[in-house]
Amino acid sequence: MGEFELIRRYFAGLTPEAADVALGIGDDAALLRVPAGHELVVSTDTLVAGRHFPLATAPADIGWKALAVNLSDLAAMGATARWFTLALTLPEADEAWTAGLASGMRELALRHRVALVGGDTTRGPLSITITAMGLVPAGQGLRRDGARAGDLVCVTGTLGDAALALRRLGRADQDPVEQALRLRLDRPTPRLDAGLALRGLASAALDLSDGLAGDLRHLCAASGVGAELDPAALPRSAAFEGLAAGLSAEECFALQAQGGDDYELCVCLPPESLAEARARLAPLALSEIGRITAEPGLRLRYPDGRTAVLAATGYSHF
């Protein structure tokens, strides 16, 4: 099958007619309409087989996740997702696999009304690169560099689920609690609604992909501040509470702060904005986990008042 036919057949459902797409897939490039008063928001992320997802992951889950991690970046900017391009490198033309990939991607794309506007299919070791594009009213994008000493550090949802799922791969696949945890690894939820709702309230934001400790360090560096975290305040899902019951506090902290793949938003905001932010995000939880400090670096502050420096770790690809 030719690459053009491959793309056309399986990804047709991802390219709906949209008023802001003057010309979609099939030409040398797409022609897109950016409304006046808005900035274009662009991010790109690659998933490599065996590195960003287990080799045995279902193709539909890979399709979902490849798009989700990119939409998560748009969410962290407070953007509305609009379009994406897909660069797909496949070892062979496997129809069933490609159809599965497209179906998972389509499911998430339809949910957020984001249209596939361009693609490239090449032969090689499996990897998927998506470039996601969105819109934000000019000047209202959520950046990393606006955190101020005294701001609260908050996170959406729960942390550590995906890291724990990765650690428990292959265990009791039919158990509904294991499945709930596994979904958090395979089908992360990009927090687009939350990002939108936080415009005008958050002083800084980013999405948690490599782990809270490493990601928050980037936010602090960009803002020229530091942060203190309460390790006991990191929010846990019911599945995490149940399945991590046998782990030490240190192991749980490592999963929650250094495991990565959460795709929750980490948000800084002045204390007086917390109630409003929570009201806007409900029923999604927004947990206060620490404070921004003038002193640089990351520290842990335990309930008894002791503090500890949190060393630079986080996930690094090299």
Add this chain to the structure above:
Amino acid sequence: MGEFELIRRYFAGLTPEAADVALGIGDDAALLRVPAGHELVVSTDTLVAGRHFPLATAPADIGWKALAVNLSDLAAMGATARWFTLALTLPEADEAWTAGLASGMRELALRHRVALVGGDTTRGPLSITITAMGLVPAGQGLRRDGARAGDLVCVTGTLGDAALALRRLGRADQDPVEQALRLRLDRPTPRLDAGLALRGLASAALDLSDGLAGDLRHLCAASGVGAELDPAALPRSAAFEGLAAGLSAEECFALQAQGGDDYELCVCLPPESLAEARARLAPLALSEIGRITAEPGLRLRYPDGRTAVLAATGYSHF
């Protein structure tokens, strides 16, 4: 070395301050300003090692080519190139190699004033995906679907150089004629100025990446027309004339029409516009190579009046 440091160090020269970049590399996403009255033009292309470039290619040439093939798509739309994102998958953190890649990419980026606005570095088998973004006045983009029966089929520059260079890999590397040919494979020239100049004149256009025969077939399908080509009219460089002297007419035609990697523009226009188009593109040659026909399909018309059907071939990745 961390991925952030890697990106920052080698690609810093690719992210100049620009009035239309509200926020560049280093946040979750870039914030870009699209001027009123313009459409955003977006294209994405992947280069996989050993497939899109020989494994022994110099890293600077790979960097140039990865960007060039994407800018070529913008050229085919008549767009001005503005920004690009880079998704780089590397087997290991090789500083000298990465520095080389960045230097070749920077050289081309500076020439066309296009800024790197986002990136992702992952570990895995070598591949490079770039998403290029440009601008075109609304409604003025050059599309594939506007060719009409009676239009001339023209191409910029010369065809077959890259395909012949690939065939001659490793021969007499110090010979200046071989080197000239090899440059056409390693450092293709995106025809951005030509694309811009053809706005308002061309009825349809695309860039030649997979080979004239296959690419023109796509243009004809999109326009609902066919085409007749004069094989003797396909333009040749001096290097091609010299080094292909021992090849048969059939072999030369295969290199020129089916070899791929030309990155010239194939343009359709009414006969009365040819002189104006040539004047605008000079000193770049614009060669008339055939005509658009109402009858679908591609045919060859020889000077003696014989015709032959040109079978569907072109480069396919699967």
